[in-house]
Amino acid sequence: MYIIMVYDIKEKRVAKILKIARKYLNWVQNSVLEGELTNSQFRRLKFEIKEKLNVEEDFVIYFILKNSSLLKKEIEGTPKVENTNFL
Amino acid sequence: MYIIMVYDIKEKRVAKILKIARKYLNWVQNSVLEGELTNSQFRRLKFEIKEKLNVEEDFVIYFILKNSSLLKKEIEGTPKVENTNFL
Numbered sequence: 001m002y003i004i005m006v007y008d009i010k011e012k013r014v015a016k017i018l019k020i021a022r023k024y025l026n027w028v029q030n031s032v033l034e035g036e037l038t039n040s041q042f043r044r045l046k047f048e049i050k051e052k053l054n055v056e057e058d059f060v061i062y063f064i065l066k067n068s069s070l071l072k073k074e075i076e077g078t079p080k081v082e083n084t085n086f087l
Numbered sequence: 088m089y090i091i092m093v094y095d096i097k098e099k100r101v102a103k104i105l106k107i108a109r110k111y112l113n114w115v116q117n118s119v120l121e122g123e124l125t126n127s128q129f130r131r132l133k134f135e136i137k138e139k140l141n142v143e144e145d146f147v148i149y150f151i152l153k154n155s156s157l158l159k160k161e162i163e164g165t166p167k168v169e170n171t172n173f174l
Contacts, residue, residue, distance in 0.1 A: 008116045029095045064159040072151040077142045
């Protein structure tokens, strides 16, 4: 399955959430990651994220597709470089 | 076609870009909108966004699917309320 993960996380938890997400997905831009995952990888990602999340303050959406062939991407402008001082 | 639009825009242009995007798509969270568009609506959205974009400083990705039935969504946490002082 292909996953696009977007999130809006309180500043104090962003680094931890990003660190987990980057184990499974590719960083695209601030608050957006994507990648191909197996069912079990996706379950583990969700479990690890949920452990760190404050469900009152934080918000995560997983857009799920059967596979990446169903998806086209169009890009405008200049891709951002990841802000690595979060790592 | 179903569109997920994510963007990373310089502060001074965010309000303008968001105002255009909201004419076509539904706000989901900061920097993320989604919705069903016809080909011509999508062309107009891209044209209007491109007119306001600084291609050196800004970045927009359109994830494009044939239709929303190909997409599942899973949500964790509390959806954000749109910061309307951008409008």
